[in-house]
Each structure stands twice: as C-alpha cells, then as structure tokens.
Amino acid sequence: MGKALGKEKQMDVQKLIQEKKQKRNVTKQFEKVIPFLLLLCAVISVLTTIGIVFTLLRESFTFFSEVNILNFLTGTDWSPWTGHFGVLPLITGTLLITVIAVIVAVPLGLMSAIYLSEYASDRVRKIIKPTLEVLAGIPTVVYGFFALTFMTPLFQNFMELSIFNALSAGVVVGIMIIPMIASLSEDAMSSVPNSLREGALAMGATRFEVTMKVVLPAAFSGIVASIVLAISRAIGETMIVTIAAGASPALTFDPTRSIQTLTAFIVQGATGDTTFGSTIYYSIYAVGMTLFVFTLLMNLLSQWISRRFREEY
Amino acid sequence: MQLINHQNIQKRSGGRVLLNKVFKVLFFLSTTVGLIFLSMLLYRVLTQGTGHLNWDFITNFPAPYPDKAGIFAGLIGSLMLMAIVAPITIIIGVGTAIYLEEYARKNRFTNFIQANIQNLAGVPSIVFGLLGLTFFVYLFQMGYTLIAGGLTMSLLVLPVIVVAAQEALRAVPNDVKEASYGMGASKWQTVLRVVLPAALPGILTGTILSLSRAIGETAPLIIVGAATAIYSIPDSLLSKYTVMPIQIYNWTGRPQEEWQLVAAAGIIVLLTVLLLMNAIAVWIRNKFQNRY
Known part of the structure; x- marks a missing residue:
C-alpha cells in the first residue's frame, strides 16, 4: 500500500x-x-x-x-467653379492670417513666458500657467464663433471692416497660439541654469538686464523653435478662418477684406456639392498638398533649430 | 575717504532700476491679456447661451426654428465617436509606446518611427480629414458614416496618445522593473504586471486629455462628411451621424442673429463636456499619482 x-x-x-x-x-x-x-x-x-x-x-x-502645375503655382485667380486654379490668392490669404497671428502672439507669448519664468513667484505661476493652457484646450470652432460674433463687431467700432475679414480671424488665431509660445518658451527659459542668473545679478545687473542679456540668448533656440511651431499651427488652423475670414479668395494684403485660406478652401470644396472625381474634388488635394508641404517644412525647421542651436549646460 | 559715492550710484542705476520696474509691469500686463481674453470669451458665451439652454435644448433634434433646435444628435454622436476612438487609440497607442520604450533597440528604424510620430502630431487636422476621405469614405466604401469618422479621428489622436503613454512609461523607475526580473519574471510579465499598472494613471490622464481635444475637433469631420441635420441617433457603425462642433459650426454660419444664441448654447454644452473630461483626468492624476 x-x-x-x-x-x-x-x-x-x-x-x-x-x-x-x-x-x-x-x-x-x-x-x-x-x-x-x-x-x-x-x-x-x-x-x-x-x-x-x-x-x-x-x-x-x-x-x-x-490643370497645368505652373498655372496652379503662379496663377493669381482662384475661382474653381469657373475653372481658374491659381493657388497664389489662397497662399497670400494664409500668409496674411499667419502674419497677423504672429504679430499678436509673439510679443504677448514671449512676454508672458518671461513674466512666468523670471518674475512670477511659484504660487502665481502655479495659477497662471494652467489657466493659460485652458486657452489651448478650447475648441477652434468656439474661437471662430467668438471672432465672428465678438471681435468683428468690436473692431467695426473703430474702422471700416467687412463682416468676414482677415483681421479678426488673424487676431483670434494669434490668441489661440499664445499658450503654445508662452508654455514652450517658458520651458526653454526655465531650463537655463540659475548659476548664470546669479552671476549676472552679482555683477549688479537688474532682473530686466539678466532676462535680456543672459536668459533670452541662452534660451534662444527653444524660443525660436516654439515660435516656428506656433506658426505651423497658425498655417494649419481651419475653423477660425473658415468661420470668420470668409470665402472669397483675393490676392491682397488688406486685412479688412474678406479672404480665403488654404484650409478654408478645403472645407468649402469638401462641403459644397462637389462631385467625386471632378476637377474641384482633386483640387482639394492639391491645396492639401500645398498646406502639408508648408507645415511640414515649418515642423522640420523647428526641430532642426532646437537640435542645432541647443545650448547644453 | 568715502569709497562709495551713493549719489553717483543712484544717478547711474536709477534709470536701469526704473526700466526694470516698467518692464515688470509690462510683462505682467501681457500675461493678463490671454487671461482677459479667456474670461471675455466665457462671459460672452455664457450671457448669450444661457437663454436657450434648457432641458429641451439638450434632448431636441435639429429644427428649422431656433426655439426648437437642440443638440441631442450631436451630443450622442460625439459620445459614440469617442466610444470608437478610445479603444482603438488606447490599444494601438499604448502598444506603440510599449514597443518604443521597452522592446525597440536603439537603431535607425526606431528613430525613424519616433520622428515620424513627432511629425504626425504636427500635421494639420484637416489633412487627416483628406486621408480619411480617400481611404475610409471612398476606397473602403464606408461612405459618410460613423465608423469612417471614428477611424479618421483615431489616426488623428494616435500620435498624441503615443507621446503621452511614452512619457508615463518612462516615468516608471528602473528598480521596480529590476525587482520584477529578480523575482524571475519574464519581460512581458514585467511589462504587463509591473510597468503598465505603474504607468496607468499617467496613460489614462494623457488619453482623456487627448480625447477631450478630439471632441472639439471639427475640420476633419467636416471633410469625412459628418452631417448637419440628423433626426435620429446612429443605430449602427454605418449610420450617418453628427457631432457637437459641427452643429455649432452650422448654427454659427446662419445669418439670423437668433441662431448665434443657439450656437452659444451649444458651445456651453460642448465646454461642459470638456470640463467634465478634464476634471476626471485631473482627479485620476491626483488620486493615483505614484510616489517613488
């Protein structure tokens, strides 16, 4: 057993x-x-x-x-429904919006970054930074609504402005990219070691001088990279310009007029009664290609700048 | 003999000190511009929208009259779209992140994938719409359906989630992994039972934040054909659908002023959903934050 x-x-x-x-x-x-x-x-x-x-x-x-590619790239008349496919008006429209946005966003974003990184106390920074980032989280369709129903009437008090115009759309796009510049530049400035600041302060420099002559040069690559990235975002921004900048392609740099951007045309071309396989249908992709090339170049430039000019401490 | 001439110092540095003070104020003021704009935007939307915001607005379908119009179809459509996007992007996104952080060798191919993800995150959302239009709507013959929109959005959200998940995985300290290996666990066992649980709060927070970004996206969905007038909620993946931002866009575009108030009410609903999602993300982050 x-x-x-x-x-x-x-x-x-x-x-x-x-x-x-x-x-x-x-x-x-x-x-x-x-x-x-x-x-x-x-x-x-x-x-x-x-x-x-x-x-x-x-x-x-x-x-x-x-459509001949040369006519596309150099043509000055974009009216696809009558068979004119010259992309230049769309490009100048996009450029106009981007320039206005940069004029608004770069000074404000940079100065916010300087304030947060160099002047603000920890407590203030902990309140302001997340609040600024809320701006980045607001859907662009809401910004578009705001540009059309608030900004444009506001500006109309001071000047002649058509209902759809590049100015208010550009300003609002600029405000949308402020948090991006502020946040990324602040990161770049915060990573400048304190020993550099203390060295300058010990030499008798004021905080402002330290910022201008020590911190900004040291954080330069990060700041420029953030600006280029923000420009790329402004170029690709769709809803604000579709709602507030209008749908009339014009080869103009007059911000009070109605224009059309690359992105806004893609929306218009895809929503109208465009039939699959028509020339207009394919033109959406040619415009998309143009847009893609612009933003890709900007993104690569931003990455290159932050790699090439990075100061290691 | 006096070594330091105070008067002289005052004279010389007075201007510089003043400059510092002026710029301090200037820097502060420019910081407040963003905040002022934010409060203006919220104030404007709230004062315009509250008049139309009631239970009927939330439960009504679109209507030709401003008084009867509602956002129900968009609200449900947005939620259903997220129900498609969330599982797809979490599985693929976290898989990609685990591969890049834990398995991939440091070689050219890995660098290429990493750079590719970084660049994808910078592609304008409307270009993803064109991708979806060609592939999902026409090539795979899905048409203007919920699933076509969901897949397009998934591709758009994916790079953001990969980056968030990578950061969360990177934050898991090495000694935890080494302890697991020391106990005889295999690589996958370690990843599944040690690394992932430790990184989960970070992954979830990142995911919810990217999804809340996706809920507000309008442009790609316009391209892949989210409709504006939908009178029933989608009952299958192949139904037509609409989402909140599209309805808001549609109302904003109408010429009568009354519709702008409806759009404002829609914006309040949209922002409330976003606020809820962000609150959940913050709650998860605070509740499960690991202290190593």
Missing part, C-alpha cells in the same frame, strides 16, 4: 514537472510573439504617414494632369 502511494506520488511529480515545462514553453513562444504584435502597432503610425503622402500625391497628380 505504502509502496503504491509512493509510486503514485512520483508519477505525480513527474507529471507536474512536465506540465511546468510545457507551460514554460508556451510562455517562451508568447514572449517571442509579443514584440511582433507591438511592432505592428508601431507600424500603424508609419502607415498613416505613408497613407497621407500617398493620398495627397496621387490625387494631386490627377489634378495636375488636368
């Missing part, structure tokens, strides 16, 4: 060992499969990029087989 029990136990142990081994094998297989599954996830983002480039290129090529 005792012997039999012992044998049974032995068998049991061997079985257990075998099971354990099998389990370990399964785990090992599993361990090998997991990285591949995760890699598949990572590849999706690459596929997205390829998809974007492929889409824009293919449809743009179809467009350029119908």
Whole structure:
C-alpha cells in the first residue's frame, strides 16, 4: 500500500514537472510573439504617414494632369467653379492670417513666458500657467464663433471692416497660439541654469538686464523653435478662418477684406456639392498638398533649430 | 575717504532700476491679456447661451426654428465617436509606446518611427480629414458614416496618445522593473504586471486629455462628411451621424442673429463636456499619482 502511494506520488511529480515545462514553453513562444504584435502597432503610425503622402500625391497628380502645375503655382485667380486654379490668392490669404497671428502672439507669448519664468513667484505661476493652457484646450470652432460674433463687431467700432475679414480671424488665431509660445518658451527659459542668473545679478545687473542679456540668448533656440511651431499651427488652423475670414479668395494684403485660406478652401470644396472625381474634388488635394508641404517644412525647421542651436549646460 | 559715492550710484542705476520696474509691469500686463481674453470669451458665451439652454435644448433634434433646435444628435454622436476612438487609440497607442520604450533597440528604424510620430502630431487636422476621405469614405466604401469618422479621428489622436503613454512609461523607475526580473519574471510579465499598472494613471490622464481635444475637433469631420441635420441617433457603425462642433459650426454660419444664441448654447454644452473630461483626468492624476 505504502509502496503504491509512493509510486503514485512520483508519477505525480513527474507529471507536474512536465506540465511546468510545457507551460514554460508556451510562455517562451508568447514572449517571442509579443514584440511582433507591438511592432505592428508601431507600424500603424508609419502607415498613416505613408497613407497621407500617398493620398495627397496621387490625387494631386490627377489634378495636375488636368490643370497645368505652373498655372496652379503662379496663377493669381482662384475661382474653381469657373475653372481658374491659381493657388497664389489662397497662399497670400494664409500668409496674411499667419502674419497677423504672429504679430499678436509673439510679443504677448514671449512676454508672458518671461513674466512666468523670471518674475512670477511659484504660487502665481502655479495659477497662471494652467489657466493659460485652458486657452489651448478650447475648441477652434468656439474661437471662430467668438471672432465672428465678438471681435468683428468690436473692431467695426473703430474702422471700416467687412463682416468676414482677415483681421479678426488673424487676431483670434494669434490668441489661440499664445499658450503654445508662452508654455514652450517658458520651458526653454526655465531650463537655463540659475548659476548664470546669479552671476549676472552679482555683477549688479537688474532682473530686466539678466532676462535680456543672459536668459533670452541662452534660451534662444527653444524660443525660436516654439515660435516656428506656433506658426505651423497658425498655417494649419481651419475653423477660425473658415468661420470668420470668409470665402472669397483675393490676392491682397488688406486685412479688412474678406479672404480665403488654404484650409478654408478645403472645407468649402469638401462641403459644397462637389462631385467625386471632378476637377474641384482633386483640387482639394492639391491645396492639401500645398498646406502639408508648408507645415511640414515649418515642423522640420523647428526641430532642426532646437537640435542645432541647443545650448547644453 | 568715502569709497562709495551713493549719489553717483543712484544717478547711474536709477534709470536701469526704473526700466526694470516698467518692464515688470509690462510683462505682467501681457500675461493678463490671454487671461482677459479667456474670461471675455466665457462671459460672452455664457450671457448669450444661457437663454436657450434648457432641458429641451439638450434632448431636441435639429429644427428649422431656433426655439426648437437642440443638440441631442450631436451630443450622442460625439459620445459614440469617442466610444470608437478610445479603444482603438488606447490599444494601438499604448502598444506603440510599449514597443518604443521597452522592446525597440536603439537603431535607425526606431528613430525613424519616433520622428515620424513627432511629425504626425504636427500635421494639420484637416489633412487627416483628406486621408480619411480617400481611404475610409471612398476606397473602403464606408461612405459618410460613423465608423469612417471614428477611424479618421483615431489616426488623428494616435500620435498624441503615443507621446503621452511614452512619457508615463518612462516615468516608471528602473528598480521596480529590476525587482520584477529578480523575482524571475519574464519581460512581458514585467511589462504587463509591473510597468503598465505603474504607468496607468499617467496613460489614462494623457488619453482623456487627448480625447477631450478630439471632441472639439471639427475640420476633419467636416471633410469625412459628418452631417448637419440628423433626426435620429446612429443605430449602427454605418449610420450617418453628427457631432457637437459641427452643429455649432452650422448654427454659427446662419445669418439670423437668433441662431448665434443657439450656437452659444451649444458651445456651453460642448465646454461642459470638456470640463467634465478634464476634471476626471485631473482627479485620476491626483488620486493615483505614484510616489517613488
């Protein structure tokens, strides 16, 4: 009886060992499969990029087989419904909005960053910084509504302004990108080591002089990168300009007039009764391609600046 | 003999000190411009919108009269869209982040994926709309449906979530992982049972914040054909749909002033949803914040 029990136990142990081994094998297989599954996830983002480039290129090529690419790039009349596809008015429209936005956002954003990084106490910074970031979280359609129903009537008190105009749209786009410049520049300034500031202060410099002559030069690359990134955001901004800047492409730098940007045309072209496969349908992609190239250049420039001119401490 | 001539110092530094004071005020004032604008915006929306904001507005479908119009279709549409976007982006986004942080070797390919994600985050949202229009709407023949919108939005949100998840994973200290390896755990066991739970609050916070960004997105959804007049809530993935920002955009575009008040009411509902999501994100961050 005792012997039999012992044998049974032995068998049991061997079985257990075998099971354990099998389990370990399964785990090992599993361990090998997991990285591949995760890699598949990572590849999706690459596929997205390829998809974007492929889409824009293919449809743009179809467009350029119908419209001469030179006429597209140098034409000064954009009225697709009568067959004129010169993209320059859309580009100047986008530029106009961007310039106004930069004029508003760069001084305000930079000065906010300086205040937060150099002057504000910790307590004040902890209140103001998140509040500024709320501005960045507000949907752009809300900004558009505000530009159309508040900014434009406000400006109309002081000047002749059409209902849809580049000025109020540009100003509101500028306010939208303030938090971006402020936040990224503040990060750049905060990472300037205190020893530099203390050195300058010990030499008798005022806080303002320390900021201008020590902190700003040291944080220069980060500041410029943040501005370029903000410009890229302003170029790609869609809803504010669609709602408030109008839909009349014009080769003008007069901010009181109604204009159309690259993004606003894409919205107009996609929502109107554009039929699939028409020249107008393909023109959306050619305009999208132009927009994509502009923003990509800006993003790459921003990354290059922050890499190339970074001061390491 | 007096070594320091106080009068002289006063004369010389007085201007510089004054300059410092002037600029301090100037810097402070420019900081307040953003804040003033924010409060103006909120004040304006609240005063215009509250008149139309009542229970009927939340439960009504679009209507040709401002008094009867409601945001119900958009509210439900937005929530359904997020119900599609959230699982897709969390699974793929966290998977990508784990791969990049825990598995990938430091080589060119990994750098390429990383740079690619960074650049994708900078692509204007409307370009994602064009991508969705070509692939989901036409090539895969989904048409102007909820699923086409959901997939487009997923691709748009993905890079942001990957970056957020990567940051959360990076914040998990190495000794926790080493302790797990020391106990004989395999790599995947360590990732699944030690690293992920430790990084989960950070991942969730980042995810909710990016989703709240996505709820306010309008442009790509206009391109992939979110409708404006929807009189029933979507009952399948292949139904037509609308979202709150699209309805607001539509109301804003109408010439009669009455509709602007309706748009303002819609904005209040949209901002309330955003506020709720952000509050949840902050709550998660504070409640589960790990202290290492």
